[in-house]
Amino acid sequence: MPRLIKKSAKTRGLPPGAIVHIGEKKTEKVKISVIDYSIGKFDEKEVKNVEECFPYVKKPAVTWINVDGLHEVEVIEKLGKCFDIHPLVLEDIVNTDQRPKMEDFEKYIFFVLKMLYVNDKTQMIHSEQVSLILGRNFVISFQETVGDVFDVIRERIRKGKGRIRKMGADYLAYTLIDAIVDNYFIILEKTGERVENMEQDLVSNPVPETLQQIYNLKREMIYLRKSVWPLREVINGLLRKESKLIKNTTHIYLRDLYDHTIQVIDTIESFRDMISGMLDIYMSSVSNKMNEVMKVLTIFAAIFIPLTFIAGIYGMNFQNMPELSLPWAYPAVWIVIILVGVSLIIYFKRKKWI
Amino acid sequence: MPRLIKKSAKTRGLPPGAIVHIGEKKTEKVKISVIDYSIGKFDEKEVKNVEECFPYVKKPAVTWINVDGLHEVEVIEKLGKCFDIHPLVLEDIVNTDQRPKMEDFEKYIFFVLKMLYVNDKTQMIHSEQVSLILGRNFVISFQETVGDVFDVIRERIRKGKGRIRKMGADYLAYTLIDAIVDNYFIILEKTGERVENMEQDLVSNPVPETLQQIYNLKREMIYLRKSVWPLREVINGLLRKESKLIKNTTHIYLRDLYDHTIQVIDTIESFRDMISGMLDIYMSSVSNKMNEVMKVLTIFAAIFIPLTFIAGIYGMNFQNMPELSLPWAYPAVWIVIILVGVSLIIYFKRKKWI
Amino acid sequence: MPRLIKKSAKTRGLPPGAIVHIGEKKTEKVKISVIDYSIGKFDEKEVKNVEECFPYVKKPAVTWINVDGLHEVEVIEKLGKCFDIHPLVLEDIVNTDQRPKMEDFEKYIFFVLKMLYVNDKTQMIHSEQVSLILGRNFVISFQETVGDVFDVIRERIRKGKGRIRKMGADYLAYTLIDAIVDNYFIILEKTGERVENMEQDLVSNPVPETLQQIYNLKREMIYLRKSVWPLREVINGLLRKESKLIKNTTHIYLRDLYDHTIQVIDTIESFRDMISGMLDIYMSSVSNKMNEVMKVLTIFAAIFIPLTFIAGIYGMNFQNMPELSLPWAYPAVWIVIILVGVSLIIYFKRKKWI
Amino acid sequence: MPRLIKKSAKTRGLPPGAIVHIGEKKTEKVKISVIDYSIGKFDEKEVKNVEECFPYVKKPAVTWINVDGLHEVEVIEKLGKCFDIHPLVLEDIVNTDQRPKMEDFEKYIFFVLKMLYVNDKTQMIHSEQVSLILGRNFVISFQETVGDVFDVIRERIRKGKGRIRKMGADYLAYTLIDAIVDNYFIILEKTGERVENMEQDLVSNPVPETLQQIYNLKREMIYLRKSVWPLREVINGLLRKESKLIKNTTHIYLRDLYDHTIQVIDTIESFRDMISGMLDIYMSSVSNKMNEVMKVLTIFAAIFIPLTFIAGIYGMNFQNMPELSLPWAYPAVWIVIILVGVSLIIYFKRKKWI
């Protein structure tokens, strides 16, 4: 599970705008790919030197520059200089401990987003920071590792599927954010399955491990919430702001995206509610089980302790115990024992303990 | 119980606006019925081909097209093309995992709503997505299965009862939404009865199954809430928006509808409060029962263990035990035993354990 | 205790505006009384036929028509027609499951309110719906039964006490609402007493019945809250709206009324907080009591079980038990038993269990 | 502890504006004192008849009339008539169950505040209602008893300390409210000490009385909150309202006062949080203690019950028990007993129960 806050001691004391990579180095080599397209045109290449991207700035076609790997700070600095990006933005891109946000710099809009995926082995949620810069005719995207979420979009551009080739850079940015939000639904589906499994366990066989699992789920929901809540403001801000970079035709798609975000948040809140309900159920069923244990103990103790006392009485060695010599005394004691035992059993049956 | 989130893996990677049906296929054949009416006129038919609906577009009378079954995507696409509906809307219609919402496209208003009904056998709440498109003189409604909630409205139009034939398409749309909201009250009534039954059980005979029932109720309330809360915004948005499609005379009906929605939400919140109170009561009464069990155990053990000890003493085989030969020793021990027993019983009576 | 939601199956499927009485029929005969007054004039009568009220409409004096009993729908329909009331309003008047609300129809303002009273026998809160229609120079009030809350106001008008005869219909409406809100304070006082009694019980003698009482209180607070919260909006709406029907001189009284409503709501919230605190205390004190029970058990068991074991040892019948023949063995065993017992008692004293 | 709601049956049924004293009669004689001051002038006297205050109305100097004791309604009525105060205001002054509030009547502003003090003996919080009327050049203050909170201000005016003599009536009103808010900090300090003491008790020695104390603290916080929260709106309203009675130079003092109020509210909320945390700790530590009790019981029972069984076996009187006659049987049984005991002790040590 990712930590709620990353070690960022590296940046303490540095002036604002100092571009220092914070976070794990998740990939070996920084990989830069460029896609340049318009309705009739498509050009894709992987570049070695960041300088190769620069000529695209002035071309009218939509340019999408994707950078995988954030640890080579110089690459990002050069890109920043070429596209005239504010140093604070560059700082935010390489500091992977950002809160999702949107900032409008008039000439470009800057987005920070969290890509979430579930590690199939550990079943834990991991997160990766994705930053987007949307300019008049370009989108620059920054990822921590080589991801595959954007591959479908690349494919769609290549084949000219859908309306993506006909629309501008704003639509491309929307598509990228949409792909990230779409991915949240996968996380939620998996979480939903885990919740349902746990609900059944809770009923059929609650064990101490269930408690740990409930806590893990709760913790994940806290983490998810922290990653997704700010997205709401991001997209809402985009809808309200009258940015020249966002065309009117794209607005309807943003509204759709906003609906999806709200749906993700709603579902997280519902899961939180259900998890807290499960914890209550768990605690109650632990109490119920203890009740059952206590009943067993009480029944055994309450039946046999009095009987043992009766037997103890006639185990005493007094010389003057007239009962001992009566021939029917022993069977009589047995009858008494059976009567006491049976009446106690009836008593407990009446109390519905047996 | 319906899941909080549906499997929608089918749409991952598709471009926005791709029309793919998500959700169970609940009916075999798509059924399309058309009702066309004005004050003096009434025309109703069931159509085989969706194309038969198209001529109604230009007629001035109010046309209500109802589509039952969403899995035949082409039907919906054709309808969409004829009525000039945005692809994102069509996507939302066939994706039955939508959050209730309202979107104003100037030429038409699009609604997504959730129809809820209780399965009489399992006592569980199921939901079905209903989409409405309100145009200048038409309403198109989409349901997952052939439902009977709208039958009363059909009947009312046929017979010209009430003011429905005199009003426009906006009033028809209101009537349809009103029928859905009215249905929520039935759900709430049934839930109310279950809550009351459970309250009585809680007092008279709390059993572990009660716990499961409380959790189920809680879960259903989470689900209901998720379906109904957004409706508030939907109708409020409609009231505030100055849409040309909504006439002034309809506004008062919308205000009434808004009140009903608030009432549904209030009641859900009250049920949530009561259910959480019931859980507290349940947990306390489990503790109370354990207390009772412990008291029984303690009384038996505390009375008979000391007595058994006394009997044990005189069961010892020491040669030099002067008491053993005293003739009044045995009755004396009995007196001691009775005294100890009685004083312990008095002690527990004082403590109000007996 | 009143249900949170009433059975209203009767209205399902009816067109909006259908006037059907929902709720218990609480009175036998509908009773209509008319009071007509101005500074110098006072006229009061009870009418048999609703038609007798109609001439008052055009007179300039303030007319107060009070209707007790809602089940004779025709009476309300006739009144509605005469005073030109919208059918939806009439529907709301006879449907006694309304949420408190205020609606401004320009020519008149419509209020729905909840009158609450405590049944002296069952100590439970009951509610009755009161609807008011405030016109330019008339107020029509609808109650479910013949109530006595408005009697003081009637008396005040008769005697010309206070400023009521000098003010208009808006002041009369204010006075009626004020009487209802004043009544809430009586409920709160009674609830306050019950809360204080319960607090003392909780400390001196917590029993399982207390739990039931706490739950009942909690449930009542949920009910009260549901009835009173909307009132806040009602009166606030009245203050903000620039209705021609409300004169400026009445505004200060409405502000006072608003303060009272807020105070009622504040007190309900405080009670809720205290009740939830009481539940925590109850649960803790149940645990404390169990602790005490367990200590008694443990002390008895831990002292006598080892002693019984010692006695058991010398109850064995081995031939070769040299201790048995020693003359001082029996007193020695007694000394051991006393030493063990005393040291265990000291041990438990140290632990502060005794 | 003061009740959350006072008995106010006296006012039921009276017309609005009826001036009836509600609350305890806390002082014997109503005491009226007048202070009249400007930069160069100072005049102070205690008046017998309220009429003696009237000449001050027209003088330009600032006049502060302080009334201690609210039960002589005529005094307040006369004052009201002279200063032209609305009857509803007079009603609120003598009804000591008001919520803190501020009302602007253009010619004067009316404040209701709650003065809180801790009874040194019972350690309980008591409250007293203080009303202020701020006019163009006068302040009238009403207290339930002769208090000493305003004495410092009186002294300051007498000696001409600070800027009070140079400023107007609005600054005087601010000073009075500031004195009341300052007093809240004393309450909070005392509460803070109690919370800290309780925290230490909780750790070192949690007893059932602690529970009662936690509940009392919780209840007091509910009461404090109810008294202080509305103050926020009062002062905020004052800041926003452009009243001619408040000069610009006083605004900065009001902002400071607002900050203090927020700080009081923040601290109350933090205490509430801490108290709820303490309750959780208490409940957990009760469970921990029960665990400990159970362990002692289990250890004693689990060790000695099997041993007693072994002794019981050889206490049987069968004729044919070959072990009984073996000479080493008795020591062998002792060895078995010791082995069993020791291994059980080791078992419990492993479980960390000993």
Place this chain on the structure above:
Amino acid sequence: MPRLIKKSAKTRGLPPGAIVHIGEKKTEKVKISVIDYSIGKFDEKEVKNVEECFPYVKKPAVTWINVDGLHEVEVIEKLGKCFDIHPLVLEDIVNTDQRPKMEDFEKYIFFVLKMLYVNDKTQMIHSEQVSLILGRNFVISFQETVGDVFDVIRERIRKGKGRIRKMGADYLAYTLIDAIVDNYFIILEKTGERVENMEQDLVSNPVPETLQQIYNLKREMIYLRKSVWPLREVINGLLRKESKLIKNTTHIYLRDLYDHTIQVIDTIESFRDMISGMLDIYMSSVSNKMNEVMKVLTIFAAIFIPLTFIAGIYGMNFQNMPELSLPWAYPAVWIVIILVGVSLIIYFKRKKWI
């Protein structure tokens, strides 16, 4: 741990604006240092008399006056007079119990902030009040002790690193606040580590001390929250206010600062959520452990108490007990004992208690 509220009895009764130091005296001697810089110029000195700072007021370069130690009230009064600071501001500077806030006095803006640091020995969070006054070309900062957080900034100015020498006083103020907020992240990192350690303890070995630690964490979060929440408003207010003292170029830095503050608040809220989850887990695992203890007790008691009863039977001394003389009776009793014991063990295995 710092108290939630400080003893401030010293100021009770003093007029507003009375400058009295509240809080611990944390340093011996007040230390004043002055830094005066522009792009080309740098001047730094430590002054003995506060009067030495005064000449800097009129110079155009940016002047930063830092005062360490607040107990010499005259120093602060002289500074206040020279820079024309309102007495209420000076009062707030020396009263170290302020809530973080920002006040705009047109000629200068006044900030109160809380510097937090963790005591390395006790692991507790301590706080220190830092006040800033931002004027047209000067910043005056007040600290309780000689701190080292601002040293990096001093170094940056000395060396002309970053853009600090090129920017105005507003940027200097931003840098100081940024340094304080940056420090919060260190606190959060340390807290995060403690939370993670505790999570592992909770699973592997929950002990009563864990409870105390959870409570301490909870208390610290309450304290942190109280210190950091108001900061949000402070910086937001700064962003919204159109102060002439804040240049446009600084706005983007303030937005960045705002994001950081939100992130701190988000993380605190997440920690609060996790801590409350940990408490639930703790309580459940205590119940689980008690369950386990009870099972051990029940198994021992339920197996050996019946067996002891059987042995007790044949320890009775009746003369007429035919079984006693049967030669196979003793082995038969053993068989019965073993059968009973084994079947009870099987019973408990089935129940999964063993």
